[in-house]
Amino acid sequence: MAQPTKRRRIDPAAALSKPFKSPLRRPANTEVPPSTPTPKAQISTPTIPEATDVASSTPNAIPATPVPTERKPIKYPPSTPKPFQPPDPEIIALQKQQRVIQSRLATLRSEIDQAKQALRLETSNKDTELEALIVKWRLISQNAADEAFIGAQERVKRMGGMAAWKENSKRDATRWEFDEERREVEHVDEEEVDSGEIEDLKNGPGDSDDVEEEFTMEFMLKTLHVEPELIGYDTKAQRWIKT
Known part of the structure; x- marks a missing residue:
C-alpha cells in the first residue's frame, strides 16, 4: 500500500531567520480601545395570534361567553341628621x-x-243683532202659539166646553198644572159680578143659563206659564204685536 508523500518547506532557513516577537509585548504608542459592553441577548417575546386569525383557523371553535362580574354595592358614608331649626318669623x-x-x-x-x-x-254692534234676534224669536213663538191654540180650542170643544175642561183638569191637575192658574182665570171682581154668577162659574154646566166662558189665547198662555207680554200678545186688544 502506497504511503502519502510528505510536504517539505521549500526554504526553511528563511522562516527561521525572522526575529522572534513575543505575543505578550505591545507597542508603546498603541492605545487600548475602550471596552464596550457586550449587548444583552434580546429576549424574544412570543407573538399571540389575533382573534380573527384564531377564528379563521378554527371555524368550529365555540366562542367563549363573558363571565358577568359582580358589582359591589356602593357604600355611602352615614349622614348625620341636621339639627331642627325653627322657621324664621x-x-x-x-x-x-x-x-x-x-x-x-x-x-x-x-x-x-x-x-x-x-x-x-x-x-x-251687538245691540242691533240682539234686537233682530228678539224679533225673530217672538215671531216664531207667536206662530207656535197659534198652532197650539187651534188644537187646544178644538179639544176643549170636544170635551164639552170650558166647564167640562175645568172638571177634567181638577181630576188630572198634573197634566195642565191648572190648580194655580184656575184661581187667576176664575178671579172675578166682586163689584162687577154678584155672588150668584161666581157660583155659576164654579159649579159648571147646567146650573146657570149664562154664557159659558170662552177659551182664549190669554187663558192658554197663562195655563202654560207663559207671560203674554213676553212673546208680544196684547191682552186688551186680544191680538199679536208684530213690531
Whole structure:
C-alpha cells in the first residue's frame, strides 16, 4: 500500500531567520480601545395570534361567553341628621304677604277681563243683532202659539166646553198644572159680578143659563206659564204685536 508523500518547506532557513516577537509585548504608542459592553441577548417575546386569525383557523371553535362580574354595592358614608331649626318669623310674615298679593293680583286680573269684555260689548254692534234676534224669536213663538191654540180650542170643544175642561183638569191637575192658574182665570171682581154668577162659574154646566166662558189665547198662555207680554200678545186688544 502506497504511503502519502510528505510536504517539505521549500526554504526553511528563511522562516527561521525572522526575529522572534513575543505575543505578550505591545507597542508603546498603541492605545487600548475602550471596552464596550457586550449587548444583552434580546429576549424574544412570543407573538399571540389575533382573534380573527384564531377564528379563521378554527371555524368550529365555540366562542367563549363573558363571565358577568359582580358589582359591589356602593357604600355611602352615614349622614348625620341636621339639627331642627325653627322657621324664621320674618320669612313666615313675608310668605303671608306674598300669598295676599298673589290673591289680590288674581282678583284684579279677573276684574280687568270683565271690564275688557264689557268694553267690547259696548263698542260692538251687538245691540242691533240682539234686537233682530228678539224679533225673530217672538215671531216664531207667536206662530207656535197659534198652532197650539187651534188644537187646544178644538179639544176643549170636544170635551164639552170650558166647564167640562175645568172638571177634567181638577181630576188630572198634573197634566195642565191648572190648580194655580184656575184661581187667576176664575178671579172675578166682586163689584162687577154678584155672588150668584161666581157660583155659576164654579159649579159648571147646567146650573146657570149664562154664557159659558170662552177659551182664549190669554187663558192658554197663562195655563202654560207663559207671560203674554213676553212673546208680544196684547191682552186688551186680544191680538199679536208684530213690531
